[in-house]
Amino acid sequence: xxxxxxxxxxxxxxxxxxxxxxxxxxxxxxxxxxxxxxxxxxxxxxxxxxxxxxxxxxxxxxxxxxxxxxxxxxxxxxxxxxxxxxxxxxxxxxxxxxxxxxxxxxxxxxxxxxxxxxxxxxxxxxxxxxxxxxxxxxxxxxxxxxxxxxxxxxxxxxxxxxxxxxxxxxxxxxxxxxxxxxxxxxxxxxxxxxxxxxxxxxxxxxxxxxxxxxxxxxxxxxxxxxxxxxxxxxxxxxxxxxxxxxxxxxxxxxxxxxxxxxxxxxxxxxxxxxxxxxxxxxxxxxxxxxxxxxxxxxxxxxxxxxxxxxxxxxxxxxxxxxxxxxxxxxxxxxxxxxxxxxxxxxxxxxxxxxxxxxxxxxxxxxxxx
Numbered sequence: 001x002x003x004x005x006x007x008x009x010x011x012x013x014x015x016x017x018x019x020x021x022x023x024x025x026x027x028x029x030x031x032x033x034x035x036x037x038x039x040x041x042x043x044x045x046x047x048x049x050x051x052x053x054x055x056x057x058x059x060x061x062x063x064x065x066x067x068x069x070x071x072x073x074x075x076x077x078x079x080x081x082x083x084x085x086x087x088x089x090x091x092x093x094x095x096x097x098x099x100x101x102x103x104x105x106x107x108x109x110x111x112x113x114x115x116x117x118x119x120x121x122x123x124x125x126x127x128x129x130x131x132x133x134x135x136x137x138x139x140x141x142x143x144x145x146x147x148x149x150x151x152x153x154x155x156x157x158x159x160x161x162x163x164x165x166x167x168x169x170x171x172x173x174x175x176x177x178x179x180x181x182x183x184x185x186x187x188x189x190x191x192x193x194x195x196x197x198x199x200x201x202x203x204x205x206x207x208x209x210x211x212x213x214x215x216x217x218x219x220x221x222x223x224x225x226x227x228x229x230x231x232x233x234x235x236x237x238x239x240x241x242x243x244x245x246x247x248x249x250x251x252x253x254x255x256x257x258x259x260x261x262x263x264x265x266x267x268x269x270x271x272x273x274x275x276x277x278x279x280x281x282x283x284x285x286x287x288x289x290x291x292x293x294x295x296x297x298x299x300x301x302x303x304x305x306x307x308x309x310x311x312x313x314x315x316x317x318x319x320x321x322x323x324x325x326x327x328x329x330x331x332x333x334x335x336x337x338x339x340x341x342x343x344x345x346x347x348x349x350x351x352x353x354x355x356x357x358x359x360x361x362x363x364x365x366x367x368x369x
């Protein structure tokens with residue numbers, strides 16, 4: 001349950017400190033955006049770890065992932081330019097997949113029919129981590145603490161967490177005779193058009209994560225707001241997410257995940273533009289609404305993906321992640337547009353994403369997935 005808490009807390013740091021590290025190291029917006037994208041690009045290697053969760057020890061997959069995660073955070077904090085930060089972010093992203101999916105696939109086996117409720121609770125802890133991160137950044141800014149110490153200290157905590165995971169017992173994978181070879185199993189998943197459609201939806205939704213918050217914070221700072229205040233409006237998004245996961249846990253006993261996708265996608269398409277371009281109070285209110293419905297949407301989508309092909313949660317997740325890699329360079333694109341035309345123009349690209357999610361969700365309903 002605490003895996004998401006740790007991951008969301010620490011992966012918010014590059015986004016929340018986007019402007020500070022960019023200015024300190026003399027990076028362009030495009031370079032800083034690519035550093036953020038490095039976390040996603042690490043998923044190229046992470047795909048192997050994700051699919052492996054169906055076949056290898058989940059405990060050691062998660063433990064070794066956590067240890068590599070901590071080492072990458074420390075390297076990020078000690079980096080002195082674009083390439084060291086990008087390389088550390090890439091390793092960080094790959095290790096994150098091993099860490100998260102070793103635990104997530106184990107949760108699928110442990111929770112059984114109660115998986116939607118378990119996912120909502122796990123995601124709620126993730127939202128707490130998301131909420132804690134900007135508070136830590138704001139406190140560090142007020143205390144005059146250099147941004148590097150947050151990464152080095154966080155890396156040390158992840159190393160300790162990896163040692164803690166090693167002491168736990170995880171449910172084993174299915175015996176070899178229970179499934180096809182890894183390659184044959186992966187081919188069957190790739191051939192399932194429902195998986196590909198769900199992957200496209202998840203890939204688009206994944207764009208609305210830390211890099212979006214990073215550009216929003218940079219946009220607010222460019223408008224003259226104090227850095228300590230600029231992280232406040234996104235708190236509405238994070239608090240809304242925490243509330244939304246609580247609602248999702250409540251709905252899990254009453255509504256199937258598939259029925260929640262379309263209405264929540266519709267509301268996201270309405271609230272995101274207001275969060276990006278409204279006045280401060282509207283940004284906070286719309287961010288809260290977007291956070292609530294986004295949390296419900298994400299939990300429902302997770303539940304559909306993880307249960308679509310029983311016994312192949314890891315392989316299905318790997319295919320979903322592979323398709324999602326198409327959006328890994330999106331923050332770099334937003335950064336390039338921002339360099340050329342201003343941050344408002346870059347944020348317009350984000351504003352269009354929920355409408356695309358809504359259209360694909362409608363197609364998913366037609367296919368009956």
